Amino acid sequence: MSYRGRAKKFLKSQNISIGDIISVKKDDAEYRGMLLDRAEDADELHIVLKMDSGYNVGIALNGSEVKLLEKGDKPEINLPPLDIQRDPEKMDEANISGKAIMNILSENMKPEFWVQSARAVADEITEGADGVVVAHGTDTMHYTAAALSFILETPVPIIITGAQRSSDRPSSDAFINLMSSVAMAKSDIAEVTVCMHATENDNQAHIHRGTRVRKMHTSRRDTFNSINSPPLARVKDGRVKIIDKTFTPRKRGECQLEVNDSLEEKVGFIKSYPGIAAELMDYHIDKGYRGILMEGTGLGHCPDHLIPSLERAADEEILVVMTSQCLYGRTNLNVYSTGRKILSSGVISVGDMLPETAYVKLVWALGQTNQLEEVKTIMQTNLKGEMDEKSSSKYFLRDYGE
Amino acid sequence: MSYRGRAKKFLKSQNISIGDIISVKKDDAEYRGMLLDRAEDADELHIVLKMDSGYNVGIALNGSEVKLLEKGDKPEINLPPLDIQRDPEKMDEANISGKAIMNILSENMKPEFWVQSARAVADEITEGADGVVVAHGTDTMHYTAAALSFILETPVPIIITGAQRSSDRPSSDAFINLMSSVAMAKSDIAEVTVCMHATENDNQAHIHRGTRVRKMHTSRRDTFNSINSPPLARVKDGRVKIIDKTFTPRKRGECQLEVNDSLEEKVGFIKSYPGIAAELMDYHIDKGYRGILMEGTGLGHCPDHLIPSLERAADEEILVVMTSQCLYGRTNLNVYSTGRKILSSGVISVGDMLPETAYVKLVWALGQTNQLEEVKTIMQTNLKGEMDEKSSSKYFLRDYGE
Numbered sequence: 019m020s021y022r023g024r025a026k027k028f029l030k031s032q033n034i035s036i037g038d039i040i041s042v043k044k045d046d047a048e049y050r051g052m053l054l055d056r057a058e059d060a061d062e063l064h065i066v067l068k069m070d071s072g073y074n075v076g077i078a079l080n081g082s083e084v085k086l087l088e089k090g091d092k093p094e095i096n097l098p099p100l101d102i103q104r105d106p107e108k109m110d111e112a113n114i115s116g117k118a119i120m121n122i123l124s125e126n127m128k129p130e131f132w133v134q135s136a137r138a139v140a141d142e143i144t145e146g147a148d149g150v151v152v153a154h155g156t157d158t159m160h161y162t163a164a165a166l167s168f169i170l171e172t173p174v175p176i177i178i179t180g181a182q183r184s185s186d187r188p189s190s191d192a193f194i195n196l197m198s199s200v201a202m203a204k205s206d207i208a209e210v211t212v213c214m215h216a217t218e219n220d221n222q223a224h225i226h227r228g229t230r231v232r233k234m235h236t237s238r239r240d241t242f243n244s245i246n247s248p249p250l251a252r253v254k255d256g257r258v259k260i261i262d263k264t265f266t267p268r269k270r271g272e273c274q275l276e277v278n279d280s281l282e283e284k285v286g287f288i289k290s291y292p293g294i295a296a297e298l299m300d301y302h303i304d305k306g307y308r309g310i311l312m313e314g315t316g317l318g319h320c321p322d323h324l325i326p327s328l329e330r331a332a333d334e335e336i337l338v339v340m341t342s343q344c345l346y347g348r349t350n351l352n353v354y355s356t357g358r359k360i361l362s363s364g365v366i367s368v369g370d371m372l373p374e375t376a377y378v379k380l381v382w383a384l385g386q387t388n389q390l391e392e393v394k395t396i397m398q399t400n401l402k403g404e405m406d407e408k409s410s411s412k413y414f415l416r417d418y419g420e
Numbered sequence: 421m422s423y424r425g426r427a428k429k430f431l432k433s434q435n436i437s438i439g440d441i442i443s444v445k446k447d448d449a450e451y452r453g454m455l456l457d458r459a460e461d462a463d464e465l466h467i468v469l470k471m472d473s474g475y476n477v478g479i480a481l482n483g484s485e486v487k488l489l490e491k492g493d494k495p496e497i498n499l500p501p502l503d504i505q506r507d508p509e510k511m512d513e514a515n516i517s518g519k520a521i522m523n524i525l526s527e528n529m530k531p532e533f534w535v536q537s538a539r540a541v542a543d544e545i546t547e548g549a550d551g552v553v554v555a556h557g558t559d560t561m562h563y564t565a566a567a568l569s570f571i572l573e574t575p576v577p578i579i580i581t582g583a584q585r586s587s588d589r590p591s592s593d594a595f596i597n598l599m600s601s602v603a604m605a606k607s608d609i610a611e612v613t614v615c616m617h618a619t620e621n622d623n624q625a626h627i628h629r630g631t632r633v634r635k636m637h638t639s640r641r642d643t644f645n646s647i648n649s650p651p652l653a654r655v656k657d658g659r660v661k662i663i664d665k666t667f668t669p670r671k672r673g674e675c676q677l678e679v680n681d682s683l684e685e686k687v688g689f690i691k692s693y694p695g696i697a698a699e700l701m702d703y704h705i706d707k708g709y710r711g712i713l714m715e716g717t718g719l720g721h722c723p724d725h726l727i728p729s730l731e732r733a734a735d736e737e738i739l740v741v742m743t744s745q746c747l748y749g750r751t752n753l754n755v756y757s758t759g760r761k762i763l764s765s766g767v768i769s770v771g772d773m774l775p776e777t778a779y780v781k782l783v784w785a786l787g788q789t790n791q792l793e794e795v796k797t798i799m800q801t802n803l804k805g806e807m808d809e810k811s812s813s814k815y816f817l818r819d820y821g822e
Contacts, residue, residue, distance in 0.1 A: 236744050237719070286700075293783065315526075344635050
């Protein structure tokens, strides 16, 4: 096994091997799970357990009472994502406390859970937390990051992190992400951000604005990327270095904590495609949806034959918001005749905002007011770094203009 | 103006300036339009017209009869995309003939137009064309490229190209793309490919497999990118250089021309998102859709509460195909419990195939046979380089492993 030094010696003395089921008592908590292998470059003070609930925790041996419950085989690597809770791995370093908010797979997240998460985070801040790290499954991490960005006005850093599967080193991915999140939580940047691997190497993480980030790969550790902007910062060796010098983040203590968690769940999400039927739009209107996020083609287009349904949506005070399925770049509906017809039908477009972020923002904006014009203004105003007046075409794929 | 040498001298002699409306007679064709500025690095033998129909053509002055119709102002740059037709710009070089197939904006493309385009291309091949270049608007170029890939078995190269807007050099984008397409059309690679700018510089183009390419930026010239594979080739100075050495393209003459153009238009395209309602799936079932392409989260997930509707779809012989909205990477529904439940409900997943390509393939596959099991086999078999058994995680963003 790859455990070294004190951890190796201790495990050997207890006849505990990787794959064994053990219990670990530490402070008031008791953890039960399978001992996992450790990252090669990890310290010799922690062990990693795979819990029954599916997530992994790292626990410092110092002050822990460890008991072998059952000998096991070396496990196949098949790790579920971290669920929403804070990982106790870094308890020793920074006076950290952990709490499980909910235990669901992230693909099952929905707007009501955003509210629960936001309230739990707010409770921690009210109780004096200097920063909050939220562990989250990666499938929908970016949707939740955008949701917390809009729901919370925060005087402290809020960082969402997690782990991608890694077939050779089960825990290392989570470990660096969490270490880097804690470093960010101690910084002066009071924004909702996502902290995940910067590259395939296990030595640095990127900090992304919660409204600019997207999961771009099914399995790589560096799956999360800022779109239309560079990452906000890089964390290496515990130090946070700003990359995006054009963005002025809110500073610690600059605002009071606020929780604006009224949401409108009846929001549709339609991607335009060749062959799309106008009746799909009508379906959403008939079903009482109050908003529709559209992922158009190119500069923000959909086929001409949808226009009567777009007009009907406008007549019934249903707001249709246009983004682009290109993901990079910005909508511009004034260039071509189709775009101008779409605009005339009452659709608004939101420039370089990501479709997923715009969907979350629409769910939130429709919850903030019943006045359609106010919703339009909210959608077209930059609130949390989610859009930019200027063209951002220089940031494309991994060209951050560094 | 930037016209040089013979072109400059000729235009001056005729008192023709940029922005003037002119007519050009050449061979049997007459072109009427506004004289546009020329790329700085272009030759001195061609002029560029913006036609009433919205697209630009480059015409060799040699053998042309040019007449000034109306003096105009230097135009604002506001060019619509090229429509589906071949550009006569390169007539002098390679014995090229041009034909307009249809004149629609690419956002209005739909499956029946894929069939028209495929038949028109096939007619050219039957009549002896050694290669076919199709000019196409960029919004849905990748959908059409995938469609022609599946519909046609081709003994010659078929290249789809177009132009992104360029505010400083109206014609240069189209010019290099077209030059490079013609070079590719003369090559031995009998595949359906997309040829567009490789970088922001105006000196080289990438050749992408028609089933691997996606528009990734609303406005940049290098908007088209191969996903999960490197581009097939690069064209510079008229020379085609293979980049993707793992892919074995079909060679010229290797197969007979075939047109398999039976399609099933009742195919839905659903993106999973937090807040998605199961009734959206039911709507597609009730409306008689025969297939549904789903863009899941992460490895190919959707919320648990959709599963009864997925089972209902399977009961009614409606095929649901899972891809990932991450775009990069590959679906794997065996990793987590949600994925396994989705698989058990009858959904199939298609690895590293792009969602847009998988949608087009599903439209095509459902047209080829009424046997559901055969459709599943078709969807999970690599036919035109659209999927790969091996992991393709090393190709991410612009890391082509070169």
